[in-house]
Structure formats: structure tokens, C-alpha cells
Amino acid sequence: MAMAAEKSTCSRLLVAAIDFGTTYSGYAFSFRDKPNDIHTNPNWVAGSEKLVSLKCPSTVLLKPNKTFHSFGFEAENKYSDLAEDDEHHGWYLFRRFKLTLYETTNLKLDTPIEDISGKNMPAFDIFAHSISFLKNHLWKTLQSRVCGILETDIQYVITVPAIWDPRAKQFMRRAAYKAGIPNEQISFALEPEAASLWCQVETDDKLSSLSEPLTKYMVVDLGGGTADITVHQKMDDGSLKEIQKASGGAWGGNEVDKSYLQLLENIVQAEAMDKFKREEMTDYFDLLREFETKKRSITRDNEGKITFKLPQSLCKLAELDGVKMATKIERLHDKSKYRWTGDKLRIEKVAAKTLFAPPLEMLINHVKKMFEQPEIQNIDAILLVGGFSECDLVTEAFEQSFPDKRLLIPKEAGLAVLKGAVRFGHHLDAIKTRISRFTIGREIWPEFEKHHNPAKKIKVDEKERCKDIVKQMIKIGDEIPVNMTHEERLMPVSANQKASAIKLYSSTSRNVTYTTELGCQELGMLAIDLPQSRSISDKKITSYYYFGDTEIHVRVKIAKTNEEFEKWIDCF
Template sequence: MAEMKSHCTRLLVAAMDFGTTYSGYAFSFRDKPLDIQTNPNWHAGSEKLISLKNPTCVLLKPNKEFHSFGFEAENKYGDLAEDDEHHGWYFFRRFKMALYETDNLTSATTIEDIAGKKMPALTVFTHAVRYLKDHLLNTLDTKVTDVSIEDIQFVITVPAIWDEKAKQFMRLAATSAGIKNDQLRIALEPEAASIWCQVETDNNLCVLSHPGSKYMVVDLGGGTADITVHQKKEDGTLKEIHKATGGAWGGNEVDKAYIEMLTKLSTTDAMQEFKTTQMADYFDIHRDFETKKRSIKSDDEGKVTIKIPASLRELATKHGATKKKDLGKDISWTGDKLRMQSSLIRQLFDGPIQVLIKHVEDLLSDPIIEDIDAILLVGGFGECQLVNAAFRRAFYNMQLIVPNEPGLAVLKGAVRFGHLPEIVSVRVSRYAYGREVWPAFDENVHPSSKRSVQLGKPICKEVFYKIVSVGEEIPFGKEVKTLGSAINVGQMRATINLYSSLDENPMFITTAGCKFLGNVGFDLPDSKNLEDKNHTIFLTFGDTELKCRVVIDKTKKEVETTIKCL
């Protein structure tokens, strides 16, 4: 592996890959940053499935206290359901997507558990992060002595297509779970995978590490497809050359299609009763299909056998499901075995794969990246052989690279990112960023509907003052300054409202597609001189999170500021 000297000032870096379907952690010490250790294997109870990640599931007691996480939570809730004692308990699974799908995310946003009971999302996310943090600390206790939480630089991974609100929500959950703000960095998932593949020894990955090489990273998780494009620079850092894109095209879409197929075979009523009364068997269906999903091939012929709990067959019969002779020659269901033509299984993958391939084709038509050298496929869904085959067919003239353990590439890369946070030296802005200003009204430019009067002078309200453009290349840690002033000498506090837009030049903050990003509030000097209140706002771009600081011009004093996105 390539040599790397850690820039981390703490004893070790620990990364948490908080996934839609599975979560896990890994860590390495400052003196051996590439000696990355993953968390111990978790077992799915009596099942054969052993994973280096744990299902992202949280079980809370009826009094809303934390009970368990992952396989343990699934198994406990399944046992409770078997005995009809699960009523009042809260079981949350695959809830990460709520941060992507909620338009107006706030710290008070609620999510529903498996039975439809609501709870603040922040509470659930906090329990999940706390569990991973505590499990990590317990693991460290078995390996080394005298390591405290203050010795750890934490990293939490998020999709690159998440906005600032979702990132800040994860940061808030982490601080609520006992991780200090100054001990936490946010890593972008496809970036992390790219970072790790720079040091992998696999010969297939050599093309990625040559100075000047360009490649696309396609990170396919359970919830999202997350895509970025990198170029290796002469100094060893990575330059993003196209803004991150993606969507909800992860492996969970295949799971949904599979459950829909089973529902059609067994009837809606049978499936609903099955999910309610046979919870352990319901989880087993997902676990068994997870293994089958990764192994099925595009050239498989004949029939595939999938184990189906006998309890679902009994409920299907109870609710008058189609009898065996009516299922057709391509599918049969006998006892606990469902046999179907492999072509029917492959059809379950068509939806997300077709959307994904079309999206990548559209990206490659952009002249900026049409000369890339390879496509790097990572993530749990990236392990799927059907996905691999679809990419090889669609992009036969390009090199497709799937690293060893593609499901762990993000996690290990996040650890390395914690040691070298500046390793991605240039990023491309996904949005136009700006602030709200109220300049003098110009009747030749501004519509009359935006005219207002302030201190006897006509002004134009709600104007979008652009600070960063869509697609702009931004070096790591670049500060962009913008000036501010008080309205009158009596003003003692200022608030800067920040906005983002996918449009290049929105005129007003009320323009369609322009979204409120957050605000920065700070105190102004107590002075009778208006100029004493003049200030400069420094917004830092080019990192994984947007940061801000404000300096009073006359005194050069920096005032405490935080961008409040939630």
C-alpha cells in the first residue's frame, strides 16, 4: 500500500458508515493509518448470514428507552411478535432515507416505525449513532488500554447528494450521542470509496492512481446511488471534476419489487398479516433474499430456489391465494420453497438498473468527463453480479473496476479521510449559493412587486446575491467573503440568510427552485457610529460542509457564528 502520514492530531480515527440497510465502523491509529480494523462480525441469530455490518434497525421499549440495534433488534422484535407482545414497542428500520426524502427537514421531523407509530427522527438517529459509538469503545477496550473518547477523531459518512440540512442533522445526532463537534468530520460516501481505492494493492486499481487519471465513482448502497468523478493530481490529491449526482436507485428498490411479487402470490391480506404476526419470518425473507440478490448472474438459466417460511404459505392458503396449478410454468411454490425462472428474478432488478444506466450514460455525454479512464463500482448493491453485468454491457468500451470487498470501500476510505481531510483538494459546487440582500430599487431591473421603502429610500427586497456558481471548481477550504452593514445605529444584532439553487442565476430568493439553506446570527458592536457596525462574512467552501465566520471590520474581532440549517 502507498505510504501515508496521518495529519490527525488525535490518537486514532474511527469512521461510522451509517447506511440505509447496514451500518458498521472501522478504525486505525495515527502511527499506522493504513492498518484499518473493521468491527467484529455480527451474526444474524440462527441464520447463516454473517456480516461486517449490522442492519440499521433500532428497537425501543414501550417507555421509549433504547433496547437494541441491528440483528439483535430484529430478533428481539421478531420474538415479541411471535408471542403477540410487540404492541407498544417501537421498531425502526431503513430510516436513513428520511433525511433525503423530507423536503423541509428540521430537528423536529418525525419518522414512522414499522407499525406506523411516530417519533422524532433525531431521537432514533441519536440512538443508532450512540450504539455504534459505544460498541466501538467496547471493542477498543479489548485491544488497547487507556484510550478515552477524547483520543478519537470521529468520521460519519453521508451521501454526496445530501444537502447541508441533512449533513447538519447527522452532526446534531452525533453530538446528541456524545461526540463533540470538534471531534467529528463528515465524509462523502463516493469520495471515501475513491480515497480508499487509491491505496488498494489490487492490480486492477492501478489505473486510478496514475497522475492525471480520471474515473467515475458509482457508490450503490441500499437507499441511494451516489456518483462523483475524480482526477488524480500530481501532488497525490484528488480533484472532483463533476458535481455529485444520484438518486434513490439503491438495492432496496429490488427488495421492494421482491416483496411486491410475494404479495401478489400470497395476497395483500396474507402479506399484511404475515408482517404483523410472523415478524421473525419476515426478517428471514429479507436476509435470505439479500444473499440471493448478490449471487444471481445475468446468464443463469433454469430455475432459482428461494426459501419461503411455511407461515407465509399457510397464510396465503388461508386468504385464498392462487393455487399451485394456476401459477404458470415459470414459477412454483411448494412448502417452504419458491422456484422460479431466473429471468423472473432478474426482472426485479430492471427498475433501478435501467434508471442508473441511463443516468450514467447522460453524465458521460458531458464533454468534461467523456474522456474518463474507468468506472469504479462500490457499495453493497455494487457487489451484485447483475449490476456488474449491466455496466459491462452498457459501457463495454470502458474499464469497469470492482474492488475487493466493495461494500467496505466507503468505510475504510472514511477512516483514511479522517487522517487526511484535505486529500480531496478540489470539489465542484452542486448548487449556486447566495445570500439575501435588499439593494436600492432600480425600476429598469426590478419588478414593482419587490419594491419597498426603508429609511425613506426605495429598496428591492428578497434579492439573491450569488456567492458561488453551480459547477464552480472550489479548492479545499476556499473562503469567499461578502460585506455586511447595519441598517441603523440602534441595530445590535445581524442575521444573514443563506440560500441555494440548482439554477445558475436566480434573481430572487423566492424564485422557483431557490431553497433556504440556513442563517447566521451574530452580535454587532454597541456604537453610535454606523460604520463601526460594518462586518465581513467569510464563507468557507470546498470542504464536505459549509462553514462561516464573521469579522467586525473596525476591531478585527471575530464573532462566534454557526450556520443554523435546521
């Protein structure tokens, strides 16, 4: 596969991708003349555990005055040092907060998130600090390697889950802008699409079948926070076509960590665990890092035991009630699977594997339901990517549940999204069609008719109109070419209007009539200043909507002046 022969379509000198994940974050870049020669960020070192990684924890530390201090391993280690000296009070430490953008129903710029001690800050500020750190770290790396480079030479690509709604994506765009990245230098790559694009050029014989024309395959992107699933088909011209709308849920590797922490809490009791998290921060982070490493060694083999070394500080807190650790473990309902030896918890492999059950059961059940749909029943390949996909138990679950499917896992599956995002930045037209995840329409107030809801009747300039009507533009499940435009000619309802406000709504139903229906919510607004004129005909505008890209954007043309401009729908 002649990777280096590909030519970039990017107009800037290089593409840099920022993979801002729930658990870990990183960046990578490549230059326009060698788009597939991708450089990942330097190794991050944890410090206490000497863990070396190509990504660092998505952890932000703020000073008591709410200004930025550090990110990643440095943030965790600094907070631990402060806690050791009881000087951490007033500082803010935020971990694993990306899920806020998926789990919050009515996301706003001032939506709060809690730090490790329960203090609130606007999520927007924490996301902006994170992107700013990664951008600045990247910039220092580039300056040390390339002479004469300018910040305007960089096209940034930020990865986002495909299951995010437009509001969450715009939240990220605004955070990136606040972090110092101009809007015209920002693109978004949907995470499973990025991974799929990278696997098209991976020099791995097992993956070569994905590059065959008209090949169809399911992409399952398993990160720390979410599982992101879609279905692609390789086209004759080398592009990819989405043939199943993205779906998924919060079924990532973090759920395994939660199960482990819950097990420890069952042993030592909640009060001791809470005190351990608050007062023994260094040991707490060491415990999490040790489990991160150890859980990768939990394989499908049922024989033997897995050993977890618990910090002495946790054991002491647990035994303050006079009950020894060995006795506490004896109280577990399935005590035969656990044993206490010195300062180590020994768990039968069969029991250790149950820690993976919650996310894997939900994930497998969801994929099974997807394969019940006629349009993808004949697909025989599943591409597993993302950090969680490197786990042997994930492989086992898919092999047992889908024995008639070919399971494909690239080398360094955890970097597939990051490297693919760089490739996407060089080939923004690599995805030809996408499937709409929502029904999207514009709010209109037409003249009132008999079939309209009487409760929606209002009067405007002595005319009876019906408010809250949704004029549908695309429906959920529609196939949308990337370059498709939806054109509309609009006329204000009144000659006195000085501005026009286009309100877009999204719905989880295929057919929607009113904006007030269940599952319908305001997506955002587009404000347009109209020409100063007493004639309503002078205020005609034409709008061109682009729904096939990773974000919704609109081009507007004023009829009287022929002035054209592009705008983003304002979701906030």
C-alpha cells in the same frame, strides 16, 4: 504500494469512521502512526440465520416509553420474540430510515418517520440513537484493545452521500452531537470520495491505474438506498480533484428487495402479506435475510431456477381463502416462469433477474446521460463500489451498456466507503477541489432600482429598498478549491440593529435573482451579535465563507473589536 509509509495529518490519536447506511451500518478505525492499518468492527451475528457480517442492520428498537433498547440484529430479534408472544404492541421498530434525509424536501428537526407498525417518531431522535449505539460499541471495542485511551483522542468521521444537501448534513451533525460526539471531533466524508481514496491505496493490480497522475475515472457508489456518482482526477501531488458534480438517486439494492416483496404480495395477496408482516415477525425477518443472501447468487446465467423457501406461516395465511399456493402461482400472468414445490418457490433465472430491473435501468440511463457531457466523454474507467456493486447483474449491466469502458471493482467493495472514510480522517486535504451542486447566495436588501420587481419594494429608515434579492457567491457547476474563501464586508441597514442575520439560499438554477424563485430555498441562517453603539460604522463585520469543504462554515470578524469566531450555518 507503500501503504504504511503514509503519514497522518490528524492531530488526534486515532480516526474512527461510522458508516451509517440505509440497510447496514458499521465502523472502522486506525491509529495516527499506522493510518492505513484499518480495523473493521467485530463480526455481528444475526442469530436465527447465523448470518455473520462486518456490518449490522440499520434497525432501531425503542421501548414503549420511547427510550432506546437495541440496534441491529439484536433489535430485530428482540422485536421478533416480542411479536411471537404478542407483546410487541407499543414498542417501536425503525428500519431503513436513512433515505428520509434524501427524500424529504423541507427537512426539519421534527420531521417524523414511521416505524414498522405505522407509529410516528421524530427522525432526529432515531438517528441520534443509531449514532450513539455505534459510538458506544466502538468505544467498548477500543477499551478492550488499547489501554489509557480517552474519548477526546478520537476524531470521528461520519459518511454521508455526496448527493445530500447541506441541510441533511447538518441534521446528521446535530444528531451526532446529541449522541455525545463534540462538534470539534466530527468530520464528514462524502461516500464516493471516501471509496475513491481507499482505492488509491488498495494493493490490487487492477486498480493500480487509478493512482497514475492525471488519471480520470467515474466513481459509482451503490449502497442499499442510493446510487452516488461523481468523477475524479488524480493530481500530480497525489490529491484528488472532482471534475463533475455529484449526482444520483434512490437506486440502491433495497429496490430489488421491494420488487421481491411485491412479487410475493402478487402471489399471496396484500391482506395475507400485511398480516404476515404484523404477526409473524421472526419469519418475516428470516425471509428478508434469506433473500439478502440468495439474491447475491442471482447471476447473469439464464439457465436453471432459483429456489426461495417461504415460511409456513406465510403459506398458511395465504391459503386462508381456500386457494392453494400452487393455484395462486398459476394465476400469475407469466406463470410459466414460476413453480410451487412443497414450501418452496422456484423461479426461472430469467424472471429472477427482472427483480433487479427497476434500479438498474434508472442507474444505467443516468450514467449514459452523464457520458454525453463533453467534459467526461473521454473517461474510460468506471470504479464500482458499495455493497450493491458486488452483485454480478450490476457488473453485467455496466459491461453491456459501456463496452468501451474499463470496469474496476475493488475486493470487499462494500467496505470501500468505510475504510476510505478512515483514510479521509487522516488526510482531510486529500480532495483538492469539488464542484458545486448548487448556486449559493446571501439575501440582501439593496436600495431599490428601476430594474427591480415593484412588488419587492419596502421602506427601511425612510429609504426605499428591494427585499428578497440573492447576492450570488458561487454558482452551480463552479470548481471550488477546498481552501477557497469568499470574503464579504457587511454593514447593517440600520444603526439600531443589535444583531445581524445572514441568510443563505441555495438554488438549482445557475442564475437566480430573488429568494422566491422556483428551485430557490433558504439554506440556513447565521445570527451575529453586533457591538452596542449608535454608530452604524461600528457595526461593520467581515465574513469568510468556506464552500469547498464537505460542509459550509463561516468565520466572522467584528471590525470594532477584531473579535473572530467560527460558526455553522443554522439550517433549522
